[in-house]
Amino acid sequence: MPAVPISLLDRSRTRSHERPEESLRATVHRAERAEKLGYHRFWVAEHHGVPGIASAAPTVLMAAVAAATSTIRVGSGGVMLPNHQPLVVAEQARTLAALHPGRIDLGIGRSLGFTSGVRKSLRVTEYSPEAFDADLDELLAHLGGTGPVRAVPEVDERIGVHLLATGTGLAVAARHGLPVVVGGPALHTGAGLLATYRHEYRPSQPWPEPRVTISLEILIAGTVEEARELLLPEAVALAESRRTGVFAPLRPVRSTELDDYDKKVRSAVERQLRQAVYGTASQVHEQLTDLVRRAGADEVLATTSTYDRDALAAADTALAGLDLRR
DSSP: OOOOOEEEEEOOBOBTTSOHHHHHHHHHHHHHHHHHHTOSEEEEOOOSSOTTBOOOOHHHHHHHHHHHOSSSEEEEEEEEGGGSOHHHHHHHHHHHHHHSTTOBEEEEEOOOOSSHHHHHHTTOSOOOHHHHHHHHHHHHHHHHTOSSSOOSSOOSSOOEEEEEOSHHHHHHHHHHTOOEEEETHHHHHOHHHHHHHHHHOOOOSSOSSOOEEEEEOEEEOSSHHHHHHHHHHHHHHHHHHHHHSOOOOBOOOOGGGGGGSOHHHHHHHHHHHHTSEEESHHHHHHHHHHHHHHHTOSEEEEOOOOSOHHHHHHHHHHHHTOOOOO
16 A cells, blocks of 8 residues: 655644744745654634634745745644635635645635634625535635636636535545544544545546544654643643633643643643644554554644654654654
8 A cells, every 4th residue: 555645734823922923934934844754734724813823824834834844745734614705715825725726725724713813804604504505515616716706817727626524524524525634532433424524525637535644642752651642732722712712822721731731721721631643653643554554544734743853853753754644
């Protein structure tokens, strides 16, 4: 079997001691390293009004990443369709593809803003599955040159659209003949859903076969304990956000500090860690191989963040050296 490609998603996580622009520059630098290490894709995210994430304009950041690299595929993980007009998304993607032919991906999601204030500012407080289906239809038509108006600039290539999917999203992807990116709880409990996706998949011109990318946090370090410590800043930030409504910049966190948090936060941290894959290179290789085989995955997308940028760079280097096979 051929090797399973590994890619990176960078959310431009801010740090407590940094200015936001440093996080954006660090994303671009990480993409440059990822290209040298041989990663398949480098994706950026979309989050609005979140102090802990500097990536609010994914296509703008994609442009910066693509300009700083030359071979790695660059994409979005993802552009949230509720926040944008399909024609605008298509024209932004086509502009990027014209400037960087053969390298642009378009990951599409349907998440709304993190808070009610953000949703109100985005003018999207409700968004039904039917609305998403219609917007996705229109986006695909614009990208394929069959939309009600011409999306410019015209490009020769067909831009690859990937759907960030859960249960209902998998069904949408199957109907449209789109590859899926699956993460979170659905990755560990969704074997039946993935089987249904493959069974109901309708082949499309760019994607004649179903395709599954699994997305998760992956951290390689010298020991399991060290890897777990490196994952704690992100896990704690996420756990606290569910209580406070604020996704804060990353700050150093040690295991010995967890006792200072309430039971709900500690439980959420442990739940987050259970969904991650971490340890030494050999341990991570074994765990990822098992996940890839159980999900029938065609690609792995690592979404890892940690406070220590040097440790993250070392983990990226170690992960790039793994040879994953189904």
